[in-house]
Amino acid sequence: MASAAEQLASNLNFSTFAKAEDLKKRLWFTLGALLVYRLGTYIPLPGLNPDAFAQAFRGQSGGILGLFNMFSGGAVERMAIFALGIMPYISASIIVQLMTSVVPSLEQLKKEGEQGRKIINQYTRYGTVLLGMLQAYGIAVGLESGAGLVNDPGWFFRISTVISLLGGTMFLMWLGEQITSRGIGNGISLIIFAGIVAALPGALAGTLELGRTGALSIGVIIAVVVMAVGVIALIVFVERAQRRLLIQYPKRQVGNRMFQGDTSHLPLKLNTAGVIPAIFASSLLLLPATLAGFSNTSELPAWATTVLATLGHGKPLYMVLYAAMIAFFAFFYTAIVFNPKDTADNLKKHGGFIPGIRPGERTAEYIDYVLTRITVIGAAYLMFVCILPEILIAQTGVPFYLGGTSLLIVVSVTLDTVAQIQGHLIAQQYEGLIKKSKLRGGKRGR
Numbered sequence: 001m002a003s004a005a006e007q008l009a010s011n012l013n014f015s016t017f018a019k020a021e022d023l024k025k026r027l028w029f030t031l032g033a034l035l036v037y038r039l040g041t042y043i044p045l046p047g048l049n050p051d052a053f054a055q056a057f058r059g060q061s062g063g064i065l066g067l068f069n070m071f072s073g074g075a076v077e078r079m080a081i082f083a084l085g086i087m088p089y090i091s092a093s094i095i096v097q098l099m100t101s102v103v104p105s106l107e108q109l110k111k112e113g114e115q116g117r118k119i120i121n122q123y124t125r126y127g128t129v130l131l132g133m134l135q136a137y138g139i140a141v142g143l144e145s146g147a148g149l150v151n152d153p154g155w156f157f158r159i160s161t162v163i164s165l166l167g168g169t170m171f172l173m174w175l176g177e178q179i180t181s182r183g184i185g186n187g188i189s190l191i192i193f194a195g196i197v198a199a200l201p202g203a204l205a206g207t208l209e210l211g212r213t214g215a216l217s218i219g220v221i222i223a224v225v226v227m228a229v230g231v232i233a234l235i236v237f238v239e240r241a242q243r244r245l246l247i248q249y250p251k252r253q254v255g256n257r258m259f260q261g262d263t264s265h266l267p268l269k270l271n272t273a274g275v276i277p278a279i280f281a282s283s284l285l286l287l288p289a290t291l292a293g294f295s296n297t298s299e300l301p302a303w304a305t306t307v308l309a310t311l312g313h314g315k316p317l318y319m320v321l322y323a324a325m326i327a328f329f330a331f332f333y334t335a336i337v338f339n340p341k342d343t344a345d346n347l348k349k350h351g352g353f354i355p356g357i358r359p360g361e362r363t364a365e366y367i368d369y370v371l372t373r374i375t376v377i378g379a380a381y382l383m384f385v386c387i388l389p390e391i392l393i394a395q396t397g398v399p400f401y402l403g404g405t406s407l408l409i410v411v412s413v414t415l416d417t418v419a420q421i422q423g424h425l426i427a428q429q430y431e432g433l434i435k436k437s438k439l440r441g442g443k444r445g446r
Contacts, residue, residue: 073195
């Protein structure tokens with residue numbers, strides 16, 4: 001029998017949406033905030049020669065700059081004030097999460113509820129400022145080292161660049177938090193999503209232009225489209241897939257009445273780590289080639305040149321290491337975000353247990369056993385989704401935006417946002433049902 005929530009979800013329609021005034025306000029706020037973000041990606045840094053930078057960027061667009069440009073919505077390509085994007089905040093968040101697993105005081109803060117989360121979020125903001133300053137200063141120095149990129153090199157340019165880029169990152173962090181609290185969906189994810197989606201029409205047009213000029217055959221273009229549709233379908237299926245562990249609660253007596261024990265489920269996602277493994281693996285593998293691109297390759301030793309050649313984008317060694325790193329980060333990040341021992345302790349505290357498994361340590365071991373095995377499936381799925389498009393990109397020259405990482409982000413954020421919209425509509429229907437029942441009760445009382 002379907003649950004009440006599932007029955008309400010199946011009855012959702014446009015009339016329900018029309019009555020949801022709070023939801024419409026949240027949607028308009030989200031769209032307005034994303035529009036502000038897109039406008040910011042076109043405001044250039046002061047003191048930069050845009051033509052010279054555009055020419056220099058084209059020579060490095062296949063490396064990590066191309067990946068960051070995708071996540072920043074084209075801001076890196078234009079070297080706008082949002083060029084750093086939200087990446088320093090994501091990096092700081094991951095570092096703080098790692099530290100909560102290592103530092104006992106931070107781990108204790110994580111267990112203190114809302115107040116502890118506020119303190120951890122404040123530490124994340126401090127980390128964002130520090131990382132943003134370091135990255136912005138590195139960008140300023142790197143721009144000065146390029147011939148003709150900066151009109152007037154010096155400390156004034158460096159300081160103005162650090163202030164502009166760091167201010168852009170902090171503004172995006174604040175904007176993401178506002179979207180999360182006053183809009184719909186996760187604000188940080190939606191900002192990355194908006195940057196990728198904004199570039200998708202250009203990527204599709206570029207692919208079709210390659211077909212028109214004969215650089216790509218019609219068969220290859222059809223194969224890319226079929227691959228993209230298939231990858232999207234696979235992402236939707238796996239991201240919604242769960243392994244549900246049956247949780248049972250014992251009978252309880254309240255006064256003279258005996259209540260039957262309830263049953264529920266503990267859902268474990270197949271891909272608990274999300275898109276983080278793909279982002280980390282891509283960044284680490286593209287970093288050596290990008291650093292070499294800013295230096296004089298003729299001065300590098302022979303072994304370094306050989307390593308860089310074998311680590312080129314789309315090369316066999318690159319693919320093998322990419323797959324291995326995705327698998328490693330899938331397990332590593334899952335271990336950070338999900339703690340079987342804490343889950344088992346919470347179940348024991350509320351009287352819940354898995355049938356046939358002793359509460360406490362045995363339950364934690366069983367949850368870890370199941371989680372490890374479904375993470376194997378999740379890691380294999382991530383490797384397939386990311387490696388298959390990479391092969392096509394390397395062989396055909398299709399843009400980054402049609403790759404597995406970008407499709408994974410777009411589909412995952414879309415599913416999460418749609419789920420939140422549906423949750424608001426279900427809450428709206430619940431409120432309507434409660435009001436109707438009160439009115440009926442009042443009429444009967446009269």
